[in-house]
Amino acid sequence: MLWKLAWRNLWRNRTRTALTSLVIAIGLLAMVFTDTMFVGMNTNMVKNATNSMLGHAQMHAKGFRDEQDVKLTLNDLDQALANLDSHPHLAARSLRVITHAMLSSSGGVEPVLSLGVDPQQEQFLSKFDEAIVDGDYLNFVSGQNLILGWKLSEKLELRPGDRLVLTAVDAESGEMAQELFRLSGIFKTGEGQMDSSMVLVPRQTLQQILKLEGKVHQIAMRFSQLTHDGVPVLPLSGQYQSSGNEVMLWTELMPSLYMMTQMTDISMAILGIILFLIISLGITNTLLMGLYERLFEFGVIKSIGTTPWQTARLIVYEAICLGLFSVVVGLALSVAGTALFAHYGIDYIGIEISGITIQEKIYPELEWSRLALYPFLSIGFTIIASVYPAFKLWNMLPIEALRKRKL
């Protein structure tokens, strides 16, 4: 009975109720939309970062990341690979030899970071193969050809087919070693660092130059099963590790990106509190207006035996009805809005956020757990908004309510 009364009372002032519930619905829409955009953007950036060279995790010899010493190759590579390959979710891995080197052509000399890779393996870990703008990607794991970034090619005035010399320090004697290469292709990834100072050469060739036959500095890995945050579902510790080496997730390799994705929750919480606070005050105001309009009626209701507690519940129920109705409207708007943007995407391509350049359109992502959370919050805040009006009504003597309106 109280519910029926509350529901009908809600619709006495249709315009006011419709407007109030529209405010709640739009608030909900704003929350859901912002959230889905944040999540979409995070996914986009994480995907971007892990797709271009980083991978989901990397293995190095302990100390290599700090010292960048060519001598610090992975310990017991066969065992390390065997351990890694037993991980059920390992999707791809690329063995890399890494060294700082000098690249010289007839156009000049430039310091570079040279990466010795197996072209086939590397395809699954990075996008150099897709980023070739002139010439061809590497073909074999050995051979005298290399690819480099477009900025570097401009500095050295190079075109595919040109010859150049790579100079590096070998790991055994510490002496300079040189090798003649032919430029097979030029890539354009959109990342400044890669495009201006990175060179990819066949791994075996680089191993020979550095006198590191059969040894590598880094294994980059991708996994098939990831959590929503983009982290491998199964841990990489324990049996997948090998002695003297360390495996680090992208979250440790790029802490700033990880921090940013984790900030989403905090930002959303702050935004949510501000938004819902404003909405709550609006609802309180609406309920109070309704209460004062119907004061005499509440007087009658209380006089004929409705207890203070029941009368107060009447207002709370009215708020719950309002909240439920608004949430239905809000969810409809949210799903429609998200679907619309999920279809078309939002074009932020080329914008750089914390070192990551956005390469694709951003598509909002609906996380169902959150979609469930916000309606609960909306209804929760609506109920909180009704506490003060309910208390007023609870506390009001029926005779006061009756006197307020002159007959």
Place this chain on the structure above:
Amino acid sequence: MTETVIAAKNLTRTFGEGETEIHALKNVDLEIKRGDFAAIVGPSGSGKTTLLNILCGLDTLSSGDVQVSGNSLRQMNGSQLSRFRREHIGLVFQAYNLIPVLTVLENIEYVMLLQKVAAAERKERVRNFLVKVGLEGKENRFPAELSGGQQQRVAIARAMVSHPDIILADEPTANLDSETGGQLLDMMKQFNHELNMTFIFSTHDPHIMERAKRLVTLSDGKIVSDESRN
């Protein structure tokens, strides 16, 4: 000997303080027996409304005591008074008695729902009283679709349907023309006669007073006469 429904002793109600102090009721003693059909009359400001409000616990006493069906109202808190009114008192106001968003049927049912009367019993009683107040077939109308007289009939039906010990009505006919008011009073009197329902009502209207079996006259917060008639 008939049972006493209301025993009010030495009722005093003062509003305000000091210079602006108003004695709305001064040492009023009143006893109402089951089956009474009493009119409270007196000039405007004589304390009629104040008296009725005190008798049902809506207003508080400055001193004295009221016993209704053996319950002293002085010690009760808000929700006790609510429950007391729900079980023992039927109230009819001058106008706007009904809850506008509820139908005639739902309005009459309302107090029984609070009393948790079983559904079948509720239906039976509502139908019964709709016939008695002559509003058969109008149970699904909303109050706004009824005339003032019809609305007051519904209010009386609502007050009676919960089987209270007494019905208090403050100027129930004041918003009605004298013919409609007279009919309403005749109906109340019939209930008084047939069901032995106790009524106390206040009025200004001499035609209405005529129908009372007992006439309590207030003046300046005091009972100046209390006569039984036939």
